[in-house]
Amino acid sequence: MSGNTTLPKSRDGNFWEELVTVALLGTDRRPVPGLAAGQDAPVALLDAAAVETVRRRAGLRPAPAAARPEPAAEDARPPLPPAAARRLALLLADRPGTGSGGRRGTAPDLMELLPQWLASANARGYAAPSEALPALLDAARGRTDLRPAVLTFAGPRALWLARLNPDWRFALRAAPGGGTGLPDHRDADRARKLWEEGLFTERVALLAAMRAKEPDAARELLESTWATERAEDRLMFLDTLRTRLGAEDEPFLERSLTDRSRNVRATAAELLSALPGSALAARMAARAGSCVAVDHTRSGPVITVEPPHECDAGMERDGVVVKAPAGRGERSWWLGQLVEAAPLGSWSAWLGGRTPEEIVALPVADDWQGELHAAWCRAAVRQRDAGWSKALLGEPSVPQAAGPGAVSLAERAKLLATLGTDERSAWVAGFIAAHGLSEAFQLLGVCTVPWSPALGRAVVDALNIARDAGSYPWSFSGVMGLAERCLDPSEAARLDALTAVPEEVEGASPGAGGYWSEAFQRLVTTLRLRATMWQELSAP
Known part of the structure; x- marks a missing residue:
């Protein structure tokens, strides 16, 4: 502050608001409060604001400290092997736009391997490393298809974090009962209390959880309040009966055929026709x-x-x-x-x-x-x-x-x-052998991963035929991406011969040979990486 400036005293609670108003309007349009003769108005305004800031801070009464959050629930599952934990960090660091996630080049698309990695980790019952939880939740926030696997892997600590960060609230919405925890299906009193007093999402989650374990008890709970439920809620509740649908549900569904809601009647009829x-x-x-x-x-x-x-x-x-x-x-x-x-x-x-x-x-x-x-x-x-x-x-x-x-x-x-899995794969393999890959993408999507040896061979043979014919390579990028994720990793050695640049045939698409070589190199690299990933997850 300038040494010869006389500072105005704070006269009331509105003094700060006056200074802010002067700053917004300008000292030419509004005088600085308490400005002495001969003072430079802008300098006086800044000096007054500085003094008032110190006064406001010094006069602030300390508030009671907020209660510390309860610790996160313990996760009793075994930790990841160290190599698998390092691999997870690499998978989560590979985001679109970082350079390695593009479809050109020979580097694997790591984010597309994350769903398989999560499925394998969940199948083995591992717990997520604490330091990886924020990145896991960020990945699931951006990709809804990852959410079920991420929340299973992240466990109770993910819900604890989600209560502290609004960006991760989707985890609470996706968790049964909104992350509050559901009563045991054998605790009839708590279940009924939640059913009668809980939020809609909690009630749906309760009904779905009970239906999976005690289908008759879940239906009886639904029947107890059916007449008082809203039409849109009745429809959602009725949909939970698809789980373990049986002959015992018929009387209730038959009565629902006369429901006042057309959508409820239609759903009841659909369920009955499935019996x-x-x-x-x-x-x-x-x-x-x-x-x-x-x-x-x-x-x-x-x-x-x-x-x-x-x-x-x-x-x-x-x-x-x-x-x-x-x-x-x-x-x-x-x-x-x-x-x-x-x-x-x-x-x-x-x-x-x-x-x-x-x-x-x-x-x-x-x-x-x-x-x-x-x-x-x-x-x-x-x-x-x-x-x-x-x-x-x-x-x-x-x-x-x-x-x-x-x-x-x-x-x-x-x-x-x-x-069945084998029949499905055999039929699609036969379809590809007869018709090629141009119409097979949708059919491949229903086949179990990893693909059976016969299906994998049919896909690779069809890709090889397209490559040798000089076909337009980008037409097969979708199937190639599926192959990277779905081929058995043991196929990698058989594919090495396809990584070379083929000779261009007459009528081939310009640059097709280079693209096919690049695509097969990426395929081989990805299969070998997947094999390494499974070894890391299987380590003692």
């Missing part, structure tokens, strides 16, 4: 059976279809939606819903004792085949019927347009998901 022995399934079977028959008067057996002429009150009660979507005929719309909800096991008896393969191979009169087969596809997915799924998929070598049932890759992917 082949339910009364609703029998009613739908009778309706569907009256619409589909085999005509033996022609040169060979032909399926004939006579869709319903109306959607009566009984059909509507059982979940049939009356109004068809735009561009869809009403009668075909009703037929599809009836066939979709009918138990697949009943078709053999109605159609002459034929197997699913024989049924889908029959010709269908009057252009009804697409509608009928699409409904059977939806039924096979809903009822998880592997026999019908295999019949509708047909042989993988058959062109898509000539297949017996499924007419789109999306439908085929859903049907494949109902098959």
Whole structure:
């Protein structure tokens, strides 16, 4: 402060606000309070502000100290092996934009390996290192697909941190009961208290947790307050019954068919149709059976279809939606819903004792085949019927347009998901061997990781064929990325020969050879890194 400046005294609580106002408006437009004659206004303002700042700090009354947070719960799981902990730090440090996460070059995309690393660490029951928790939560904040695995790996300490940092609150929302801890499913009194007094998210989490362990108790808890619940809440609660759905749920679901909410009625009907022995399934079977028959008067057996002429009150009660979507005929719309909800096991008896393969191979009169087969596809997915799924998929070598049932890759992917792991991989391997990779990406997504040896060979062989043909390489970048994450690491040695730059063939895309070499080098490097990662996690 200047030595010859006379400072104004603080006169009341508004003095600081006056100084701030002068600073905002300027000393030319508003005088400095207490300015003495001959003083330079800007200097006087700054000196006054400095003195007032000291006064405000000196006069501040100390407040009571805030309570210290309770310590985080102990995590009794074993710690990561040191090499695996170092690997985790490297995976978390590789973020988009740091240079190593791009798709060009031979360096592995570490962030894309993080989900597999987390799954493996969780399968082995390791606890996350304390120092890695902030980076894990930041990674899960940016990628919702990581959240379940991250929260499992991070354990109770992640929830403790999330209560202290608003950026990590998603962890509390994702945790059962909002991170508050749910009562044991055997503690009926605490469970009922939480059910009757808890927040909506806590109630959903409680119902889901109970359903996984005591499905009947969960349903009875839901029934106890069903009449007083809001429609949107009833819908969410009803959806939890998909877990361990059984015949014991039928009476409650049957009563829900008369619910005042259309969405609740539709969900109840869908769940009942997934129970082949339910009364609703029998009613739908009778309706569907009256619409589909085999005509033996022609040169060979032909399926004939006579869709319903109306959607009566009984059909509507059982979940049939009356109004068809735009561009869809009403009668075909009703037929599809009836066939979709009918138990697949009943078709053999109605159609002459034929197997699913024989049924889908029959010709269908009057252009009804697409509608009928699409409904059977939806039924096979809903009822998880592997026999019908295999019949509708047909042989993988058959062109898509000539297949017996499924007419789109999306439908085929859903049907494949109902098959066992080995059957699924074998079918997709056969499809790739016959049709290449141009349409296989969606089908590969439903195959178990790591891919079976046969599926891995089919993918690599198809990539090699595309490489030798000089095909446009960027068209296969998605499949190559899948291969990096899904091929068995033991395949790396077999791929070394593909890392060289191939000779350019006539008509090849410019620069294709270099790209293919680069991509295969990245694939080999990634597979070897994955093998190292599993060794690190398996270390004693």
